[in-house]
Amino acid sequence: MGDVVLTRPNKNTNDRVPIMTKVYRSLERAIKVSRRASVQNPTNNNKESKEYLSYKLKKRNSFLKKFTRQSSNTDDREEKAKKKEKLLREKFDNEPTDYLYDSGPAGVIANLPATEMEILHFIIGHAILRKDIRDELFCQVCKQLTNNKKADSCKKGWVLLSLISGCVVPSGRLFRYIRCFLRDAPKEYHDYSKYTRKIISRTAANGMRYHPPNWLEYQTSLARQYIVLPITFADGRLESIEGDSATTSAELCNRLANKIGLKDFFGFSIFIRVYDKISSLGSGMDHVMDAISECEQVVFGRGQKTEDAPWKIFFRKEMFSPWHDPSYDLIATELIFVQIMKGIRLEEYKVRSEEELARYAAIHYFIDNGCELDEAKLSKSLSKYLSENCLKWGRTQEGWTQAITSSFHEVCQEGKDTGQFKQEIVTEAPKKWVLQFAGLFEAFRIGGPKLTKNDVIVAVAANGFYILDEPYKIKAVLYYYNIVEVFASRAGKVRGQSFTLITIKGDEWTFISPNSQTITKLISTFLDGLRRRSKYAVGLQDFILETKQSKFSFSQGDVIQLVDEDSQREHWSVGINEKTKVKGCFPFDSVYVIPSLERPPDEFLNTFVNMKQDTLSRPKKRGAVVLSTGTIGRHNTHGLDTVA
Known part of the structure; x- marks a missing residue:
């Protein structure tokens, strides 16, 4: 890019390793590099090689902080740290670095980038993986564009800036200056700046990417146009949707639904296929361009051109809500x-x-x-x-x-x-086909009943939560009427995001998954929607209500069929006791509404009969069971089932 002279790839080599794989290797501090350094410098021991890697691949500021933390406030220790730092600098700065770019198998980077796409992947790939160099990259590109008299160099610089903006954004401190730079661009490059302003705003709104730009993005950036994505439906119909570098699967689903007049598009997802590999992007915040970049890397790994990647995008049903009504849409x-x-x-x-x-x-x-x-x-x-x-x-x-x-x-x-x-x-x-119409996610069990294997796949289906050892090999099932609560925890330093399911019997299943927030939102949506539509409840304690005209009562564990009546009092409900066949009113907090559209099996209902009043596994009430207006009714709750 810019004024860089592109080298011609060696036709005798058969390098099928994607450039992003090389970038990952360069940042992983691989053992191969250490061995290579030991071979070239036999006098250095393994400890010196590790010191060399830790110094070369870390920022000098971090290096200084390391010694500062180890030293105390005394002058002697500070002096020792300075001497040690000086010795290491003199030693490492004189070390040869040519082997880092050798073409041998032990090099950090197997070959220098030879094409424009490889250069783009190399530059933007590092920006994606290393947050600390993003601001520097933006500043360097802006500097090269300032007072640059070479038209060809400027055009390539603007293309590079737009592609970088489509993958990452600068820090908040620098972001406003970048926008001012784009706003005050020369008139001859107004189209480039306008295009880049839109892209960087979209990236800031939808989040950064995890893969560098693909060939399709590069071509549209050269022309400063929107990306046209062909979408195939199950009936063979083909629709073209405009997108950009920041387009997510949720945006694509919404545009497709609006275009064909789809009202109930919950559970419809974006799928992408290349060769025999099929991947689901869902209908969330996954970037469509990242999926296409992955497909191009698969094609490149097979020795073919990325511009000829035979990827194909589909729009199809992935999962159902428990209350799906086919007559609605x-x-x-x-x-x-x-x-x-x-x-x-x-x-x-x-x-x-x-x-x-x-x-x-x-x-x-x-x-x-x-x-x-x-x-x-x-x-x-x-x-x-x-x-x-x-x-x-x-x-x-x-x-x-x-x-x-x-x-x-x-x-x-x-x-x-x-x-x-x-x-x-x-x-x-x-x-x-329960599992075929379910959302599948990778997870790792860290709590709950033991399994033969902790590395599992979890499925969120229309009737429950499934734990799979292998695809479609069920190890455990938690139907929704068994689940009391689900919640997610924030990502920590030791472990990533996790979510926990609490059952009626008190079991707490905890899993680590990068999709913890999505899984939690789905299950919470289903539980809330099922409770709203449920016709069954079970008594949490004995209740008696006597009036002059009638007497209504139920015991702990009695099943009550809920009746929808417009004349219900606030925070009260109407139901029929299955045992006595008597209809009456009761405060909503005296029962537990079962999240199910069908009557659960008696084996499950019997657990409420023997449940102790003070047991921790008992579903928590939302308030005290009193004959007043201080309780919370289920019809006043709000959830995400309106979207579903």
């Missing part, structure tokens, strides 16, 4: 139905029997062609409804035609239209 239901049918054909969603598979094929044929069955047409189009393995290893073509024909007649006799069948399949999907 028919556009969303259509997309989900097509995704399920396509997934069954590709064996992404497994079925339990050939008869069930024949029924799905019959429903699919009915939706496409109506009640008129043409067996010859069905026989020719079996590949549209069945997988290759079924046609090759399962029944014969005639056998599948007969099975689908038999199921087709049963489907026609049910008297449902195409919309009802679609809603039926979409409703059954989160129950039949």
Whole structure:
């Protein structure tokens, strides 16, 4: 970039290591470097090599602070520290550093950057990994652009500045000066400064990146244009959405939903695929450009050009809310139905029997062609409804035609239209394919009941929280009616972010995960929404309410069916005691609302009967059970289920 003369890559070498991998190696203080230094300087011992690395790869200020902390306030110790620092400086400054850039396998950087993209990755990659050099990088680029008479050099400098701004931002102290520099740019570079101002503001709002710019970003920065992203839907439709370096998966989902008129877009996520690797970006704050950069690194690792990276972005359903209603948004239901049918054909969603598979094929044929069955047409189009393995290893073509024909007649006799069948399949999907329609996250167990393996995958599904040893290998399940509370803790120095689940029986499951905040928000949303919609509660203590007209009571552990009535008093609820079949009013804090849309099993409900009054595992009440207005009602709570 700028005035740097680009070197031609050696055609005889087959370097397939991405530049970011080299940058990581250069900052990891690898043991290979120490060995290399020992080989070139056999007189130096291992201790001297380690001192050399710690000195060269750390800031001098940090080095000085290290000795300052070790020394006391006495003059003797300060003098010793100064002498030691002087000796180390003289020793290390005279050390040769050429081996750091050797082409051998033990070098910190295998090869010098040879192309513009490699130079960009090298510069911005260090800025991403090292917070202490970001301000210096911004200042150096701004300095090179000031009073620079070379037009070509200025243009490349502005492109570099825009790409840096799309990945990192300067410190708060320097940020306002950078904005002033962009605002007061020369007229001939007004387009560059305007483009960079937008990019740096977006990066400041959406957070920094974790990967350097990709080839697509570089080309759009040269033209100072928005990035056009092609998005593929489950039905094969292709939509183009404008984005930039700071575009997140949440923004992309919102724009897609607005473009196609999607009302219920909770659980729809962005997926990206390159070769046989598929990754979910979710619908949060993950940067789309980071995912594309990862795909380009995979392509580069295979010895191919990054501009030819065959990545593809999809918009599809990833998870369901426990109260999903397919009749609310028919556009969303259509997309989900097509995704399920396509997934069954590709064996992404497994079925339990050939008869069930024949029924799905019959429903699919009915939706496409109506009640008129043409067996010859069905026989020719079996590949549209069945997988290759079924046609090759399962029944014969005639056998599948007969099975689908038999199921087709049963489907026609049910008297449902195409919309009802679609809603039926979409409703059954989160129950039949629980883990396939769940958010999967990596986690590490640090508390709770023991598992055979602490390094696990956790899944947030429509009916509960799953702990998996391997993909789809269930080790433990916590259904939502078993969970009392979930909360996340801040990241500490010893461990990262963590979240904790507390169950009815008092078990506390604690996991470390970089997605702790997302997992906590999802589970809290589901618990809050289920309690709002629940029809079942259980008595936390004995309660009696006598009036002149009636008497209503329940004991600890009695199941109460909640009744929605507009005439309810504030902080009171109306329900029917399942044991006595009597309907009455009761203060809301005297019961525990079960976060479930269906009646939980008796085994779970019996735990409340034997629960002691002073046990810590008991669900905490929100206030005292008194016949006054000092309690908190569940209808006054607020959560995130409005978004869901």
